[in-house]
Amino acid sequence: MLIRKACRLFAGSRTFFTIAFVRLSTTSSIMAKSKFEYVRSFETDDTCLRNCYIVVRLDGRNFHKFAEQHKFIKPNDDRALGLMTRSARSVMEELEDIIIAYGQSDEFSFVFKRSSTWFKRRASKLMTHVASQFSSSYVFYWKEFFEEQPLLYPPGFDGRVVLYPTNRNLRDYLSWRQADCHINNLYNTVFWTLVQKGGLTTTQADDRLKGTLASDKNEILFSEFDINYNTESAINRKGTTLIWEKRDETVIKRMKLPNEEEKEVLVTRSRRRVEAHHCDIIGDQFWDEHPDILEDDNC
Numbered sequence: 001m002l003i004r005k006a007c008r009l010f011a012g013s014r015t016f017f018t019i020a021f022v023r024l025s026t027t028s029s030i031m032a033k034s035k036f037e038y039v040r041s042f043e044t045d046d047t048c049l050r051n052c053y054i055v056v057r058l059d060g061r062n063f064h065k066f067a068e069q070h071k072f073i074k075p076n077d078d079r080a081l082g083l084m085t086r087s088a089r090s091v092m093e094e095l096e097d098i099i100i101a102y103g104q105s106d107e108f109s110f111v112f113k114r115s116s117t118w119f120k121r122r123a124s125k126l127m128t129h130v131a132s133q134f135s136s137s138y139v140f141y142w143k144e145f146f147e148e149q150p151l152l153y154p155p156g157f158d159g160r161v162v163l164y165p166t167n168r169n170l171r172d173y174l175s176w177r178q179a180d181c182h183i184n185n186l187y188n189t190v191f192w193t194l195v196q197k198g199g200l201t202t203t204q205a206d207d208r209l210k211g212t213l214a215s216d217k218n219e220i221l222f223s224e225f226d227i228n229y230n231t232e233s234a235i236n237r238k239g240t241t242l243i244w245e246k247r248d249e250t251v252i253k254r255m256k257l258p259n260e261e262e263k264e265v266l267v268t269r270s271r272r273r274v275e276a277h278h279c280d281i282i283g284d285q286f287w288d289e290h291p292d293i294l295e296d297d298n299c
């Protein structure tokens, strides 16, 4: 009522209207904010424990079907592995504090350094950033690897966060993933060799391999197909490990010194780059050769 009167009195004064409107709307939005703000307390604290390595592992959703529909080569498709590695590289380059990543098949694990304070160590933020950067990169770079094969539908990746307090725990985690790569790849290699070269049906190949040990599988490959498993592609046997490494880079620069003509000079500088390795990470050699990856347990 009072406001309406005041409005009539000051009709024509734009300033008054503006001030009154701003005051009213501010008051009501403050009231609304305080009324609704309690919902924030429903958010749970998902801060990762300090001094632990934070591992985010992604895995392709229903990639059995995705691989069939996109005609992935069996048992290993270099295009698919290349695209996974390209996407993981993009995650490492875009997101801070990832010291090492390990991938095989449709999965990739990313390890954040122990002392990372990125996103206040909030598990959900870390995981969703990794998953979304990886997924969008997978789609973005698809054509670079699959050329004529169209992407038929948007792929998805699930994510989980696991904390490892000691260097031994972290190394054992990575060893577990590499052992999984080895077991699956040996099985898949023999299975598809029996089918593709041995003429067995998939059911017959499955039956033939029931109860066999790794040594039996190696023997089948060697004696029946002349294949030495140890000389098969390291990417497939060992998976892909990505780490940051310093490399010297030489570029040509045009320079002009006072009282001299402009000339081209070679400039060498050291740059950090994500490098891929396809080697054993279970033994000590890799870790001895790259002592900067792990932080001291006693820090």
Ligand SMILES: Nc1nc2c(ncn2[C@@H]2O[C@H](COP(=O)(O)OP(=O)(O)OP(=O)(O)O)[C@@H](O)[C@H]2O)c(=O)[nH]1
Pocket (backbone or CB within 6 Å): 059, 060, 061, 062, 063, 064, 065, 067, 072, 073, 074, 075, 076, 077, 078, 080, 081, 105, 106
């Ligand atoms: N042909 C072929 N298939 C692949 C390749 N890489 C991954 N795959 C497929 O992706 C699957 C990945 O296995 P899982 O992650 O255990 O299973 P999934 O079907 O993705 O199911 P969820 O992860 O539970 O959603 C494999 O079983 C293969 O069918 C490849 O290079 N070639």
Ligand SMILES: [Mg+2]
Pocket (backbone or CB within 6 Å): 059, 060, 061, 062, 063, 064, 106
């Ligand atoms: Mg999967």
Ligand SMILES: [Mg+2]
Pocket (backbone or CB within 6 Å): 059, 060, 105, 106, 107
């Ligand atoms: Mg998987």
